[in-house]
Amino acid sequence: MQRKFSRSFDEIKEIVFFTEQFFKKHDIDTSKRYLVDLCVEEIFVNMVTYDTETDADILIEMLPHENGVEVSLTDYGVERFDPREAGSVDINAPLEQRTPGGLGLYLVLKMVDEIHYEYKNRTSKISFVAGGK
Amino acid sequence: MFQIEFNEAGSVVVAGRLDAAQAPRAQEFLDEVKDECVVDMARLEYVSSAGLGVLLRTHKRLMGDGRGLRLINVSNHIKDIFMYSGFDKLFQIEVADQSGPD
Known part of the structure; x- marks a missing residue:
């Protein structure tokens, strides 16, 4: 299944609905929903927040694995942005040194089974496999 | 759908999905909290890093006065996110009693 979403946080509820439909269609174990919802939201929010030089919709594709x-x-x-090169977060830092920045992609990198990145013709594609851990 | 409100005991009750679209509303609500505060998460289904940021900012502000947030009735899914984020080292967290029927 695939669908394009406009660059707005208001689209998150539509993405959640899209993901729900995908899980139903392929009868995928719903215990994996949280993980998939989280990783999709974090990457989508990162694209909307930092890739501000475009108005193009973001394409989301899902396949059973x-x-x-x-x-x-x-x-x-x-521009190119490889999430695998995102800075780490020190989760053992004391409270006064903790900031919210970077936590989203940190969680994605910790929780997915695989993550891949392709960049070509100013098109940035982040793929991941999740749910096997 | 996300809801945030005070209950009769003065705890903050959160319900639904705390995602990046809802985080500003949660932050606005929690910015009004001036004292040590319990956040009841029994009906919270989902939190992303945007929601974690709201909790972290509020906790830091309150801890500046020696207070802070106490997170109660945390589900297993959300507890896992807290663990991955290192929040278990920063917050008092009480996991929900999940021995009863769903």
Whole structure:
């Protein structure tokens, strides 16, 4: 299944609905929903927040995978940003040193089974497999 | 759907999905909290990093006065997110009693 979403946080509820439909269609274990919802939201929010030089919709594709779900988010007309190179978060830092920044992609990298990145013709595509852990 | 309100005991009750679209409303509500505060998460279904940021900012502000947030009735899914985020080291967290029927 695939669908395009406009660059607004208001689209998150539509993405959640899209994901729900995908899970139903392929009869995928709903215990994996939280993980997929979280990773999709974090990557989508990151694209909307930081890829501000484009108005193009973001394409989300989902496929069943032997270990859960394979998801990709594609952003058009943007600079390269490989999430695997995102800075780490020190989760052992004391409260006064903790900031919310970077936590979203940190969680994605910790929780997915695989993550891949492609960048070509100013098109940025992040793919992940989740649900097998 | 996300809801945030005070209950009769003065605890903050959150319900539904606390995502990036709802985080500003949660932040606006929690910015009004001036004292140590319990946040009841029994009906919270989902929280993303945007929601974690709201909790972290509020907790830091209150801890500046030696107070803070106490998170209660936390579900297993959300507890896992707190653990991955290191929030278990920053907050008092009480997991929900899940021995009863759903």
